[in-house]
Amino acid sequence: xxxxxxxxxxxxxxxxxxxxxxxxxxxxxxxxxxxxxxxxxxxxxxxxxxxxxxxxxxxxxxxxxxxxxxxxxxxxxxxxxxxxxxxxxxxxxxxxxxxxxxxxxxxxxxxxxxxxxxxxxxxxxxxxxxxxxxxxxxxxxxxxxxxxxxxxxxxxxxxxxxxxxxxxxxxxxxxxxxxxxxxxxxxxxxxxxxxxxxxxxxxxxxxxxxxxxxxxxxxxxxxxxxxxxxxxxxxxxxxxxxxxxxxxxxxxxxxxxxxxxxxxxxxxxxxxxxxxxxxxxxxxxxxxxxxxxxxxxxxxxxxxxxxxxxxxxxxxxxxxxxxxxxxxxxxxxxxxxxxxxxxxxxxxxxxxxxxxxxxxxxxxxxxxxxxxxxxxxxxxxxxxxxxxxxxxxxxxxxxxxxxxxxxxxxxxxxxxxxxxxxxxxxxxxxxxxxxxxxxxxxxxxxxxxxxxxxxxxxxxxxxxxxxxxxxxxxxxxxxxxxxxxxxxxxxxxxxxxxxxxxxxxxxxxxxxxxxxxxxxxxxxxxxxxxxxxxxxxxxxxxxxxxxxxxxxxxxxxxxxxxxxxxxxxxxxxxxxxxxxxxxxxxxxxxxxxxxxxxxxxxxxxxxxxxxxxxxxxxxxxxxxxxxxx
Ligand code: ADP
Numbered sequence: 018x019x020x021x022x023x024x025x026x027x028x029x030x031x032x033x034x035x036x037x038x039x040x041x042x043x044x045x046x047x048x049x050x051x052x053x054x055x056x057x058x059x060x061x062x063x064x065x066x067x068x069x070x071x072x073x074x075x076x077x078x079x080x081x082x083x084x085x086x087x088x089x090x091x092x093x094x095x096x097x098x099x100x101x102x103x104x105x106x107x108x109x110x111x112x113x114x115x116x117x118x119x120x121x122x123x124x125x126x127x128x129x130x131x132x133x134x135x136x137x138x139x140x141x142x143x144x145x146x147x148x149x150x151x152x153x154x155x156x157x158x159x160x161x162x163x164x165x166x167x168x169x170x171x172x173x174x175x176x177x178x179x180x181x182x183x184x185x186x187x188x189x190x191x192x193x194x195x196x197x198x199x200x201x202x203x204x205x206x207x208x209x210x211x212x213x214x215x216x217x218x219x220x221x222x223x224x225x226x227x228x229x230x231x232x233x234x235x236x237x238x239x240x241x242x243x244x245x246x247x248x249x250x251x252x253x254x255x256x257x258x259x260x261x262x263x264x265x266x267x268x269x270x271x272x273x274x275x276x277x278x279x280x281x282x283x284x285x286x287x288x289x290x291x292x293x294x295x296x297x298x299x300x301x302x303x304x305x306x307x308x309x310x311x312x313x314x315x316x317x318x319x320x321x322x323x324x325x326x327x328x329x330x331x332x333x334x335x336x337x338x339x340x341x342x343x344x345x346x347x348x349x350x351x352x353x354x355x356x357x358x359x360x361x362x363x364x365x366x367x368x369x370x371x372x373x374x375x376x377x378x379x380x381x382x383x384x385x386x387x388x389x390x391x392x393x394x395x396x397x398x399x400x401x402x403x404x405x406x407x408x409x410x411x412x413x414x415x416x417x418x419x420x421x422x423x424x425x426x427x428x429x430x431x432x433x434x435x436x437x438x439x440x441x442x443x444x445x446x447x448x449x450x451x452x453x454x455x456x457x458x459x460x461x462x463x464x465x466x467x468x469x470x471x472x473x474x475x476x477x478x479x480x481x482x483x484x485x486x487x488x489x490x491x492x493x494x495x496x497x498x499x500x501x502x503x504x505x506x507x508x509x510x511x512x513x514x515x516x517x518x519x520x521x522x523x524x525x526x527x528x529x530x531x532x533x534x535x536x537x538x539x540x541x542x543x544x545x546x547x548x549x550x551x552x553x554x555x556x557x558x559x560x561x562x563x564x565x566x567x568x569x570x571x572x573x574x575x576x577x578x579x580x581x582x583x584x585x586x587x588x589x590x591x592x593x594x595x596x597x598x599x600x601x602x603x604x605x606x607x608x609x610x611x612x613x614x615x616x617x618x619x620x621x622x623x624x625x626x627x628x629x630x631x632x633x634x635x636x637x638x639x640x641x642x643x644x645x646x
Contacts (some may be wrong), residue, residue: 115262346395628640
């Protein structure tokens with residue numbers, strides 16, 4: 018019943034092992050590629066705007082040098098200027114008039130006021146004074162007050178000014194809704210912005226047409242916009258205050274043929290005159306005026322950032338994902354991490370180059386997300402296989418251990434049960450032998466002697482197996498008594514003398530006088546008997562066996578030297594293994610179990626001693642056991 022169950026278990030294990038054979042490479046690659054495709058499609062359903070915004074801002078920030086456009090000059094109504102008028106909420110008319118008059122004398126290409134300019138802020142009188150001054154220069158007003166959107170210029174300014182929207186976009190809804198200004202507006206509600214008009218003017222002055230590349234323009238609601246090509250952080254454009262300009266503190270021809278942008282840089286409650294940029298999200302850090310300069314420069318240079326299309330991004334993710342995931346199937350987890358780090362660095366550097374050299378905004382947010390998620394999926398995918406295998410081996414080894422235990426028990430039972438009948442056979446044979454004394458019993462005598470000899474061998478074998486089972490179930494216990502080991506050697510030799518005589522072998526002894534010490538007499542007797550038996554068994558007829566005993570540094574040594582075939586060096590370790598027998602003609606002829614030396618070594622080590630072997634092939638072997646006193 019039990020046996021049947023075992024067999025079923027075993028075949029079950031075999032079946033399972035066959036099932037865990039590594040998946041076919043083709044299947045693994047196919048499933049990983051399909052997984053990558055599904056992941057790519059899934060991930061591209063999300064925008065990852067925040068991550069995209071962070072990444073592109075990071076790339077802008079890595080830019081070391083700045084390139085302010087030489088044709089753009091900035092003038093700010095700043096705290097220094099405001100100190101004179103004590104007016105914060107608008108640029109005072111007087112200051113504007115003075116500033117514009119100074120700039121007019123320098124013959125600028127255009128003057129643009131980037132500020133709210135309406136009847137709510139300025140009286141009719143002020144507006145008509147301004148209108149007069151504006152008519153002296155190519156004047157533009159880029160209004161920034163949102164409630165004014167799409168309205169006409171105040172009546173007084175109607176004829177003297179290009180009155181246009183001057184907003185810089187803020188990402189309030191896209192890219193993480195972080196209010197960062199990333200785009201310049203070209204048109205709003207079909208109306209050109211002041212930046213587009215100024216850029217066109219710049220090109221006209223050089224007898225060229227502005228043909229802003231269509232693929233760099235995106236539609237956002239009712240506006241068309243282009244991504245600003247930031248050419249430096251805050252402060253990259255030199256800026257004069259209106260105070261300096263109105264008092265004439267600037268180099269001659271500073272504004273000649275330039276586009277002059279005027280705006281307020283006073284921290285006001287609404288902070289409308291400040292923006293967040295990829296470089297800084299600190300309030301009141303970067304004036305709108307700087308954003309206007311970068312926006313205008315982008316349009317003049319016609320190099321707004323070109324954002325790659327959905328499909329370009331999709332295929333980049335897919336290709337990178339396919340390469341990476343299929344490679345991860347082969348790499349170790351540590352190598353995978355290294356590979357991913359290198360890949361991410363490579364991707365970042367490449368997208369940096371694309372941005373700075375070619376104004377190309379590659380979406381790395383999706384590929385990065387794909388690589389991260391892919392990595393966390395593929396490593397467990399691989400581990401599952403390995404865990405399955407490990408679990409199976411564990412199960413198998415538990416099964417083997419159980420089997421081993423069963424075998425030991427079985428041996429133990431059989432050997433015990435064999436001992437009694439064997440002893441009875443031997444006893445009866447000996448009895449019969451002692452009764453047969455006449456000549457006609459000669460044949461019978463020989464048979465009885467053969468029976469006794471064979472049962473002797475069998476008993477010896479049974480004893481050996483019993484010893485083994487005792488060892489394996491850890492039942493061997495030392496029963497130490499004090500004795501002179503020379504006595505043990507002599508007793509063993511006495512019992513082996515007939516065996517030696519049969520082969521005409523001489524046994525010489527050199528036994529140094531020794532003190533008695535504690536050891537398990539029965540076991541050590543067995544050890545010495547085994548070594549002597551082997552020496553006799555494997556030695557040629559007429560050879561000599563030498564037995565030495567001595568004490569060196571509280572260690573007793575017993576060595577048994579023979580003139581047998583010897584043991585090659587590569588077998589020195591093996592011969593002490595369980596059931597190991599050397600495969601050469603000289604020793605294989607002899608009967609044996611391959612257990613003798615295993616037991617010898619075990620018993621000696623149980624005494625905290627050791628066994629060593631010196632041997633020369635063709636000359637003989639010298640086994641020495643060393644026991645602590
Ligand atoms: P067994 O003698 O029953 O085969 P042992 O464990 O006693 O088993 O010995 C293991 C093997 O070591 C033997 O089969 C034999 O090949 C080799 N051996 C042991 N003693 C000697 C010896 N004195 N000379 C040469 N070979 C030996």
